[in-house]
Amino acid sequence: MKVTVLYVDDEDINLFIFEKTFRNIYNVITANSAEQGLKMLEAHANDIIVVISDMRMPGMNGLEFIKVAKSKYSNIAYYILTAFDYNEEINKAIADNLINKFFTKPFDIEVIKNSIESVVKNLNQ
Amino acid sequence: MSEEENPIFMAISFAKSFITRTFLLVLLGLTTLTIAIGLWIWQDVKNDRFEDLNKTAVFLNNFYELTFLQRELGLTSVGERMLAIDGPDQVRERLSVAMNAISSHTEFMAIGLVDTTGQLITFTGSLDQKNLPNLAKSEKTRRTFEQVKKARNIILGEAYFFDEISNWILPIRVPIRNENGQLLAVNTSAISINTLLTELDNFNINENYQVQLINEDFNSIQLYYPLKAGAYDIILHQNANIYQDYKTITQEAGIDFFEAYNTIEKNNQIGARSTSNALNHFVVVTVDSSILWQAYRGTFFVILSIYLTGITLVLIAFNYFAKKEQRFENALARERFYSESIINATTALIVGLDADLKCRFINPALERLTGYTKQDLHELNWWRLIFPAWWKLLSSGKEISELSLMLDTVIKSNRENFEMELITKSGEKKNILWNYVEIKDAGSAAKHIIGFGIDMTAQRSIEKISMEREANLLSIVESTNNIIGLFDTEYRIIEFNKAFDTYAKNTDNITLQKGMAVLDNMNRPQAALFKSLLSRAFKGEKISQVVEYPNGSDKFYFLMNYNPIYQGEKITGASLFVQDITELRNAQEALKKYATNLEGLVNERSQQIVEANTELNKRNEELSTTLANLQKTQNQLIQSEKMASLGLLSAGVAHEINNPLNFIKGGSNALASVLKEADPKAFEEAAPLIDIINEGVNRATAIVKGLSHFSRQNEAKTEQINLHQVLDNCLVILNNRFKHKVKITKNYTDSLPILMGNEGQLHQAFLNILSNAEQAIEKVGEISVATTITNDRIIVKIKDSGSGISPENLSRISDPFFTTKAPGEGTGLGLSITYKIIKDHGGSIEVHSDLGKGTEFVVLLPC
Numbered sequence: 002m003k004v005t006v007l008y009v010d011d012e013d014i015n016l017f018i019f020e021k022t023f024r025n026i027y028n029v030i031t032a033n034s035a036e037q038g039l040k041m042l043e044a045h046a047n048d049i050i051v052v053i054s055d056m057r058m059p060g061m062n063g064l065e066f067i068k069v070a071k072s073k074y075s076n077i078a079y080y081i082l083t084a085f086d087y088n089e090e091i092n093k094a095i096a097d098n099l100i101n102k103f104f105t106k107p108f109d110i111e112v113i114k115n116s117i118e119s120v121v122k123n124l125n126q
Numbered sequence: 127m128s129e130e131e132n133p134i135f136m137a138i139s140f141a142k143s144f145i146t147r148t149f150l151l152v153l154l155g156l157t158t159l160t161i162a163i164g165l166w167i168w169q170d171v172k173n174d175r176f177e178d179l180n181k182t183a184v185f186l187n188n189f190y191e192l193t194f195l196q197r198e199l200g201l202t203s204v205g206e207r208m209l210a211i212d213g214p215d216q217v218r219e220r221l222s223v224a225m226n227a228i229s230s231h232t233e234f235m236a237i238g239l240v241d242t243t244g245q246l247i248t249f250t251g252s253l254d255q256k257n258l259p260n261l262a263k264s265e266k267t268r269r270t271f272e273q274v275k276k277a278r279n280i281i282l283g284e285a286y287f288f289d290e291i292s293n294w295i296l297p298i299r300v301p302i303r304n305e306n307g308q309l310l311a312v313n314t315s316a317i318s319i320n321t322l323l324t325e326l327d328n329f330n331i332n333e334n335y336q337v338q339l340i341n342e343d344f345n346s347i348q349l350y351y352p353l354k355a356g357a358y359d360i361i362l363h364q365n366a367n368i369y370q371d372y373k374t375i376t377q378e379a380g381i382d383f384f385e386a387y388n389t390i391e392k393n394n395q396i397g398a399r400s401t402s403n404a405l406n407h408f409v410v411v412t413v414d415s416s417i418l419w420q421a422y423r424g425t426f427f428v429i430l431s432i433y434l435t436g437i438t439l440v441l442i443a444f445n446y447f448a449k450k451e452q453r454f455e456n457a458l459a460r461e462r463f464y465s466e467s468i469i470n471a472t473t474a475l476i477v478g479l480d481a482d483l484k485c486r487f488i489n490p491a492l493e494r495l496t497g498y499t500k501q502d503l504h505e506l507n508w509w510r511l512i513f514p515a516w517w518k519l520l521s522s523g524k525e526i527s528e529l530s531l532m533l534d535t536v537i538k539s540n541r542e543n544f545e546m547e548l549i550t551k552s553g554e555k556k557n558i559l560w561n562y563v564e565i566k567d568a569g570s571a572a573k574h575i576i577g578f579g580i581d582m583t584a585q586r587s588i589e590k591i592s593m594e595r596e597a598n599l600l601s602i603v604e605s606t607n608n609i610i611g612l613f614d615t616e617y618r619i620i621e622f623n624k625a626f627d628t629y630a631k632n633t634d635n636i637t638l639q640k641g642m643a644v645l646d647n648m649n650r651p652q653a654a655l656f657k658s659l660l661s662r663a664f665k666g667e668k669i670s671q672v673v674e675y676p677n678g679s680d681k682f683y684f685l686m687n688y689n690p691i692y693q694g695e696k697i698t699g700a701s702l703f704v705q706d707i708t709e710l711r712n713a714q715e716a717l718k719k720y721a722t723n724l725e726g727l728v729n730e731r732s733q734q735i736v737e738a739n740t741e742l743n744k745r746n747e748e749l750s751t752t753l754a755n756l757q758k759t760q761n762q763l764i765q766s767e768k769m770a771s772l773g774l775l776s777a778g779v780a781h782e783i784n785n786p787l788n789f790i791k792g793g794s795n796a797l798a799s800v801l802k803e804a805d806p807k808a809f810e811e812a813a814p815l816i817d818i819i820n821e822g823v824n825r826a827t828a829i830v831k832g833l834s835h836f837s838r839q840n841e842a843k844t845e846q847i848n849l850h851q852v853l854d855n856c857l858v859i860l861n862n863r864f865k866h867k868v869k870i871t872k873n874y875t876d877s878l879p880i881l882m883g884n885e886g887q888l889h890q891a892f893l894n895i896l897s898n899a900e901q902a903i904e905k906v907g908e909i910s911v912a913t914t915i916t917n918d919r920i921i922v923k924i925k926d927s928g929s930g931i932s933p934e935n936l937s938r939i940s941d942p943f944f945t946t947k948a949p950g951e952g953t954g955l956g957l958s959i960t961y962k963i964i965k966d967h968g969g970s971i972e973v974h975s976d977l978g979k980g981t982e983f984v985v986l987l988p989c
Contacts, residue, residue, distance in 0.1 A: 014789050015792070018792030021799075022792055084781040084782075084783075084784035085780070085781055107784065107791035107827055108791070110795060
């Protein structure tokens with residue numbers, strides 16, 4: 002069975018590319034805002050294993066969204082995929098164990114793949 | 127100037143010939159004089175001798191004449207008497223007469239009479255009778271007879287020695303004529319001349335003289351004295367022939383011997399003769415010409431020795447003068463050698479002009495500088511080719527004389543040096559500092575102008591550059607309202623900007639002047655403080671201190687920065703940089719004051735008006751809010767100021783670029799997978815293209831990522847840093863500048879520890895070092911980056927193969943604003959910031975540099 006990944010980004014192109022890239026490997030669900038993302042989580046709570054979110058978005062930003070999501074769905078692995086290289090906030094989020102890791106744009110398929118695989122491995126154990 | 131024209135060398139050659147000529151003349155004169163004197167004396171000796179010979183000849187002639195005329199008289203009378211006898215006893219009587227005569231005259235040896243046919247009529251005497259017929263018939267006798275027939279009076283025969291009577295005998299013939307002069311007979315007699323010879327001996331005639339009595343026909347010598355037995359005949363006939371020769375010669379030449387010659391020089395003989403006497407004979411006195419030499423010899427040797435002495439003295443003098451001249455010449459040649467060597471070897475430019483300002487000479491330095499040869503610049507070409515500006519003056523109608531006047535003025539106006547621009551053959555302009563001197567030729571009084579020039583072109587261009595630099599510096603210094611000043615170690619101000627002057631005027635009414643001991647003129651307690659700050663800076667300290675300074679009733683707050691000025695290792699002064707922070711301070715003070723006042727007011731009011739307390743509290747709150755707002759505004763201002771910095775800007779830009787990069791990368795990957803499924807063959811073809819896209823994206827990403835490291839604006843040094851990543855980031859950023867120029871060699875340690883620090887700052891620090899390394903390489907070169915670990919340190923060595931840093935600059939590279947780059951190309955801040963960052967990280971930097979070989983930066987960081 003394919004792993005289900007939720008990807009949240011306010012830019013449709015990013016969503017489109019992400020979906021196109023990973024659809025063969027994962028079951029990709031996309032959302033173009035934090036609100037939409039929360040809705041998707043609610044709808045597919047049992048399927049979604051990994052959530053990857055953009056950082057800067059209108060409304061809630063990525064970390065705010067994850068904070069809310071994690072309070073509800075704590076057994077999901079959360080990641081940030083950002084165009085920023087470095088950010089105190091993200092650093093703090095990693096330190097606080099809010100997110101597992103952050104990826105940078107343009108994303109590296111292998112890096113994301115490896116991270117998801119390790120999550121799946123953990124789950125299986 | 128050629129050698130021929132050079133008056134000095136002309137003088138030398140003249141002197142040389144003069145001396146030689148003088149000595150030759152002296153020699154010639156001396157020789158001529160000596161010869162003349164010699165000849166004169168010789169002539170005198172000769173004349174004396176001739177005079178004596180002549181005298182002797184005349185004397186003897188007279189003597190002979192007298193002697194023989196007496197004999198003639200006697201013989202004539204005897205002959206006449208004999209002839210007068212007639213009758214049968216004629217023969218006997220005549221003989222008797224003759225015998226009587228002989229017996230009465232002891233001299234008479236024989237007496238005879240010959241008739242007109244030559245027949246002997248009578249003869250008697252002690253002579254050899256046997257020979258008489260032969261005698262009468264002999265050719266000699268006959269010839270004598272013929273002579274006698276023509277003769278006016280006595281004819282002498284040739285003397286001979288008659289052995290039988292041991293007497294010298296002289297034959298005498300006397301013609302006997304009647305009244306009409308008709309020859310009747312000839313008395314032919316012989317007389318002994320012993321008495322005569324005795325008489326001659328008594329005359330003491332010079333023993334070398336030979337006296338001859340010669341007949342008029344030159345064919346017979348009658349008497350020879352002194353008589354020499356045996357040799358007599360030979361001498362007699364020899365000499366007779368000689369005289370015959372004389373006669374022949376003179377006759378052939380048409381000269382009368384008697385008139386032409388009264389002296390004789392022949393066959394080493396000299397002599398004199400008397401005029402013909404009544405006897406039809408004359409006397410010749412000769413002597414061996416060696417007698418002259420004997421008389422002259424003594425004189426000759428005296429003259430010769432005087433001459434030789436004179437010659438020797440002259441030669442000694444000549445030698446002395448010649449040597450003296452040689453020394454003079456050698457000295458001149460040496461001087462000439464020196465001066466020529468100097469003229470040829472000097473880098474000074476030398477030109478020789480004549481009074482018409484025509485170029486006569488230029489030295490090799492000038493040839494090299496102008497690129498022209500002497501021939502090129504000959505005469506007026508000098509002006510035409512290399513001083514076109516002056517030449518233009520000439521060609522615009524001015525005459526040479528005017529140019530000359532200009533130059534004259536220059537020379538005479540004591541402006542020893544003046545600069546002219548000349549143009550070389552290749553068209554380069556050169557600034558030459560000329561010093562013209564006028565010299566006069568001692569020989570010809572001609573005027574020459576010698577110009578000495580120094581090429582000032584390089585200096586002028588350096589001056590120009592330094593002026594430009596100064597102007598640049600001045601504009602920088604003057605572009606700020608902050609006070610800038612430089613002090614020497616004597617506390618004198620050596621440079622200051624307008625701002626400094628303005629402040630000094632306003633606060634202390636001091637007009638700044640360079641060299642002024644401004645602190646001594648400041649009548650304020652701060653002067654001592656400033657002095658102490660300066661003195662600390664002179665010891666190498668860098669000071670930054672806020673100082674209050676009275677401004678009338680008000681005061682300034684100055685942030686004063688003192689920094690030592692280095693010249694090499696030595697501190698030559700200190701720079702002062704003052705920021706007027708009064709407004710900032712005032713604002714702070716005002717706020718403080720305001721707050722304090724407000725509090726007091728509140729308290730006062732709260733005490734005074736209890737009922738208004740609530741409202742006051744409310745107002746108080748409002749004021750607090752205002753204050754908070756103010757602070758917030760201030761923070762926002764600071765924030766916005768930070769935002770303006772490149773770092774944050776780049777962070778924003780990075781975000782905006784990364785998104786589209788994500789599109790490209792994701793898009794291409796997706797495209798690849800789509801294509802792979804749909805058309806594997808097409809995918810195979812497109813794969814390299816996709817790789818290219820990915821490579822492009824990767825590079826762009828690396829750059830953006832690298833940039834973003836500089837956006838870390840926080841001052842905290844709490845980040846975990848991988849120094850290799852930092853170095854790699856910097857190399858990526860600079861990759862564009864390294865490409866095709868610099869070969870990068872990396873040698874990283876395997877055991878790099880994590881470093882705590884500020885990533886943004888460290889990026890900046892290493893970027894500066896690497897950037898400088900790249901700039902130090904002019905064309906192509908290498909930069910090696912190596913890291914090593916010691917116990918407590920990470921050592922980063924960055925080495926370039928660039929131009930290196932000179933020792934005097936090496937000590938200053940950490941000074942702010944120090945740069946060797948052209949204005950506008952570098953701020954001079956880069957390395958000073960780097961030093962500060964490394965220092966802030968507890969590290970240090972060492973720099974090793976070899977001029978022309980490269981520079982190595984060693985950064986030591988604690989770990």
